[in-house]
Amino acid sequence: MTLIPVDGPFREAVIDLSAVRDNVASLRARIGTPFFLIVVKANAYGHGMVPVAQAALAGGATHLGVADVAEALALRAAGITAPVLAWLHDPREDFIAAVTADITVCVSSVEQLESVARAGHAAAVRPVVHVKVDTGLSRNGVSADNWASFFARAAELEAHGSITVEGIFSHLSNASAEDDLAQGVRFDAAIDLARAAGLAPAITHLSASVAALTLPQLNYNMVRIGIATYGISPIDTQAPQEFGLRPVMTLRARVAAVREVPEGTGVSYNLTYRTSATSRLALVPMGYGEGLTRAASDRGPVVINGQRFAVSGRMAMDQFVVDCDQADVAVGDEVVLFGDPANGHPTVQDWAEATNTIGYEVVTQLGGRVVRTFIGA
Numbered sequence: 263m264t265l266i267p268v269d270g271p272f273r274e275a276v277i278d279l280s281a282v283r284d285n286v287a288s289l290r291a292r293i294g295t296p297f298f299l300i301v302v303k304a305n306a307y308g309h310g311m312v313p314v315a316q317a318a319l320a321g322g323a324t325h326l327g328v329a330d331v332a333e334a335l336a337l338r339a340a341g342i343t344a345p346v347l348a349w350l351h352d353p354r355e356d357f358i359a360a361v362t363a364d365i366t367v368c369v370s371s372v373e374q375l376e377s378v379a380r381a382g383h384a385a386a387v388r389p390v391v392h393v394k395v396d397t398g399l400s401r402n403g404v405s406a407d408n409w410a411s412f413f414a415r416a417a418e419l420e421a422h423g424s425i426t427v428e429g430i431f432s433h434l435s436n437a438s439a440e441d442d443l444a445q446g447v448r449f450d451a452a453i454d455l456a457r458a459a460g461l462a463p464a465i466t467h468l469s470a471s472v473a474a475l476t477l478p479q480l481n482y483n484m485v486r487i488g489i490a491t492y493g494i495s496p497i498d499t500q501a502p503q504e505f506g507l508r509p510v511m512t513l514r515a516r517v518a519a520v521r522e523v524p525e526g527t528g529v530s531y532n533l534t535y536r537t538s539a540t541s542r543l544a545l546v547p548m549g550y551g552e553g554l555t556r557a558a559s560d561r562g563p564v565v566i567n568g569q570r571f572a573v574s575g576r577m578a579m580d581q582f583v584v585d586c587d588q589a590d591v592a593v594g595d596e597v598v599l600f601g602d603p604a605n606g607h608p609t610v611q612d613w614a615e616a617t618n619t620i621g622y623e624v625v626t627q628l629g630g631r632v633v634r635t636f637i638g639a
């Protein structure tokens with residue numbers, strides 16, 4: 263349990279960086295691959311990219327992963343020198359800034375490969391690339407039809423000293439263990455074909471959180487861990503604690519107003535909620551402006567002064583109401599939406615279930631006027 267200062271901003275996401283460090287260290291010990299990439303894309307799933315990246319490296323990450331080159335450059339601008347992979351590119355991207363900043367560019371097409379080689383010539387550096395192959399997810403990655411011609415060209419560019427193909431990777435669907443294992447078989451075929459073409463990728467990686475925690479035979483020598491870093495289970499039926507993980511984010515606010523109302527009082531837009539007794543209503547200053555989904559209307563769990571309640575009526579843009587029954591609630595009291603169950607808080611998973619989504623979306627959407635406070639650095 264981590265103690266969080268009692269007096270915080272009006273709306274606050276408290277990010278416990280000691281939990282990031284501990285989660286990464288315990289995942290690395292459990293998974294055991296020599297290389298260990300932590301994914302910090304999308305502002306570290308809403309947690310704050312640079313502080314989370316630093317904590318992940320302190321916990322034993324060897325590599326960082328992001329989607330866009332711009333995210334990778336932001337890590338470099340913050341002074342982070344660890345290897346950074348970026349894998350989703352604007353078609354107009356010229357990669358010159360990326361290769362100059364020693365970003366490992368992940369390429370999914372021969373056009374990207376050529377563009378990175380050109381950038382290397384222009385910047386007088388030898389870019390390090392990882393090749394992404396599609397093995398069944400049908401998103402990014404070189405498709406199987408083009409593997410042979412792609413690898414031949416990559417080997418040619420490597421032989422000319424234009425690039426170094428350090429890695430080859432793919433991404434899983436998580437549809438089922440069978441589907442993921444079938445992708446593993448196709449991935450092995452791609453690696454064989456790359457080697458036959460004369461490439462010698464030192465790093466091979468396939469699994470993200472789900473497979474890294476459940477299918478160790480797919481670990482290769484690196485895994486790419488996103489959601490588990492944040493103490494959120496990637497598997498609906500298993501709590502993060504079962505994997506030795508601790509939640510990183512506590513989302514809280516301060517009660518903005520309290521009102522005493524009689525039985526039958528309608529609450530918030532469309533009056534979808536009516537009090538069933540004389541009640542005390544607490545006004546909480548967060549809404550879909552902060553990324554809380556409107557699906558939390560009449561559902562999202564909260565804890566006020568140690569007691570569990572739910573959003574009462576519609577979630578609005580800036581605020582929602584909680585019927586606290588007769589509980590002792592005052593303006594300025596702390597309202598926790600989710601945090602560590604060890605502290606008696608609802609979890610991200612509770613919010614995801616209440617709002618019919620997944621934990622990834624709950625934390626990544628968070629924004630607006632929420633202030634992020636970092637503790638445990």
Ligand SMILES: *Cc1c(COP(=O)(O)O)cnc(C)c1O
Nearest residue numbers: 301433470471472486487488489
């Ligand atoms: C987002 C992402 C990951 C991380 O996935 P998690 O399920 O959060 O662990 C890994 N690899 C790629 C290519 C990704 O886009």
